[in-house]
Amino acid sequence: MALRIHFTLEDLGRTRVAPAIRPLQELSIALRVWRNTTPPPRLAAWRRETAARLPAAARPAFELTPSHGWVPDFLAPTAAGEPEELLEQVRATPRRRLRGELADLAARQPGPRWARLLGEDPAVLHRLVDGLTAAHGVLLAPYRSQMESRLKADSTLRAGHFLHGGVDRVLARLHPRRIRWESPVLSVTMASGIDADLHLAGQGLLLVPSVFGTNAPVIVPDARPQPMLFYPASSDAPLPDLVRPRTGPPATLAQLLGRTRAAILLTVADRAGCTTTELSTTAGVSVSTASEHATVLRQAGLITTTRHHRAVLHTMTPAGRALLNTT
Numbered sequence: 001m002a003l004r005i006h007f008t009l010e011d012l013g014r015t016r017v018a019p020a021i022r023p024l025q026e027l028s029i030a031l032r033v034w035r036n037t038t039p040p041p042r043l044a045a046w047r048r049e050t051a052a053r054l055p056a057a058a059r060p061a062f063e064l065t066p067s068h069g070w071v072p073d074f075l076a077p078t079a080a081g082e083p084e085e086l087l088e089q090v091r092a093t094p095r096r097r098l099r100g101e102l103a104d105l106a107a108r109q110p111g112p113r114w115a116r117l118l119g120e121d122p123a124v125l126h127r128l129v130d131g132l133t134a135a136h137g138v139l140l141a142p143y144r145s146q147m148e149s150r151l152k153a154d155s156t157l158r159a160g161h162f163l164h165g166g167v168d169r170v171l172a173r174l175h176p177r178r179i180r181w182e183s184p185v186l187s188v189t190m191a192s193g194i195d196a197d198l199h200l201a202g203q204g205l206l207l208v209p210s211v212f213g214t215n216a217p218v219i220v221p222d223a224r225p226q227p228m229l230f231y232p233a234s235s236d237a238p239l240p241d242l243v244r245p246r247t248g249p250p251a252t253l254a255q256l257l258g259r260t261r262a263a264i265l266l267t268v269a270d271r272a273g274c275t276t277t278e279l280s281t282t283a284g285v286s287v288s289t290a291s292e293h294a295t296v297l298r299q300a301g302l303i304t305t306t307r308h309h310r311a312v313l314h315t316m317t318p319a320g321r322a323l324l325n326t327t
Contacts, residue, residue, distance in 0.1 A: 001195035003219060005186040005205065005229070012167050012184075014204025014226065017158045020080040021151060022208055023140070024090070025220070025230060027083075027132065028065060028076035030139045030212040035067040040214040046143075053138045060131035063112040068191055070108050072101040075132075078223040083136055091129040095119045147211045149271040149278070153313055154209040154233040156275070174207065174231045178217055188229065191216035200227065209233040234313075253324070260285060261293045265316075268294075268303050269324055273313045 007015070033039050039047050065071055074093045077086055099119035105111055117124045140147070161169040171181040180187045186205075198219070203226040210218070210230045218230040253262045260283050267282040268274060280290035294314055297303045302320035306313045 001193055002180075002187040002189050003194055004197045005188065005219075005227075006197060006199045007184045007186065007205075008200070008202060010202045011200040011204050014202070015167055015171075016204070016206060017155055017170070018080070018206055018208040018228075019155070021147065022078055022080055022228075022230075023083040023136070024086050024132070025076050025078055025208070025218070025228075026147075026210060026212060027136050027140055028071055029210055029218060029230065031062060031065040031135060032067050032071075033212050033214070034139065035062060035065070043212065043214060050138050055134050055138075058131050058134040058138065060112075060114070060128045061135040062131075064115060064128065066109070070105055070192075072105050073220075073222070074098060074101055075128075078220050078228055083141070087129055087133055087136070090132065091125065093125070098125070143211075146271060146273075150211055150233050150273040151209050153273050153275055157234050158207070158209075170207070174229075175217065178215075179231060186229075188217050188219065190219065198227065203227060205229055207231060260289075261296065264290060264293045265297055265302060265320060265324070268297075268314045269316045269321065273306075273315060276312050276314070279314065 033043055034047055034050070064075060074090060074097060077089060079086060079089075096119075102111075102115060102118060106116075114124060118128065158170055161173055165172075168181065168183065171179075171186055174181075178189045198221055206223070206226050206228045208228050208230045209232075211233050213230050214232050217232070220228040220230075253265070256262070257265065263283045264279050267279055271278060276287055276291050276294060279294060280287045283290060283293075285293075291312075294303065294305065297320070298305050298314075301317060302323060304315050304317055306315065
């Protein structure tokens with residue numbers, strides 16, 4: 001069973017990859033993943049680390065976001081922008097819309113008892129938005145720079161696919177385990193097991209890479225101005241622990257590794273899934289020199305390198321992070 005998305009030539013011409021994070025959709029996906037007691041391996045460390053910091057105020061956000069099933073649209077706006085502004089938009093959701101979406105939700109699956117009061121008591125909605133704010137502050141905000149680096153790397157990959165094979169190659173390589181392209185139909189295996197058809201009818205499709213959507217795509221068919229498909233971003237590397245802003249390598253680390261190699265190691269620590277080009281830009285050396293330093297660090301067990309088609313993505317290992325923590 002799958003969701004079959006039907007394209008016309010006009011749809012293919014209007015299909016594109018999103019240039020920016022959709023913060024509250026990404027939060028909704030992260031909440032789903034967090035609720036799963038056996039998350040994907042690359043998110044296991046993130047889940048353990050965030051579990052120690054989640055406040056009780058975040059509870060309503062989790063209760064209204066099941067690990068599988070439906071989430072009301074008002075809870076996860078598809079817009080790009082600053083999370084604070086988007087959360088205030090959720091706080092200002094009209095009561096009529098709340099009642100309608102919650103009635104639809106109740107017809108599909110059970111929800112928390114307090115949810116029925118969302119359309120009646122503004123204080124309940126405020127507590128929910130406060131919960132979303134608290135959850136975002138722990139689950140996503142500390143990792144924003146790493147998320148942006150990973151999504152940038154994914155966008156670079158998709159741009160390469162488009163350059164060398166057009167939109168056909170982009171669609172064919174989104175996520176072969178779950179997404180299959182047989183022109184003119186894109187078949188998407190959803191976590192919900194839905195079996196349905198979606199005709200784009202000239203709207204096209206916005207492809208949105210997701211850091212936390214590792215196992216299954218998410219479709220938002222009613223998004224405006226066009227439907228959205230959230231697909232797993234390319235890197236399989238784990239999200240790193242929260243890192244502190246750095247002004248340069250510590251003197252002891254520079255003495256141990258050399259200043260350039262130390263700078264490259266710090267870049268990998270701060271930007272999970274960064275490319276060799278990013279390493280060269282940060283360290284102020286050529287791509288070939290950055291590649292040589294990355295090879296030495298990898299052979300020493302301080303970083304790992306993942307090849308995704310023609311791109312090479314670098315990530316810190318526990319040994320590398322332990323070294324940083326002792327210098």
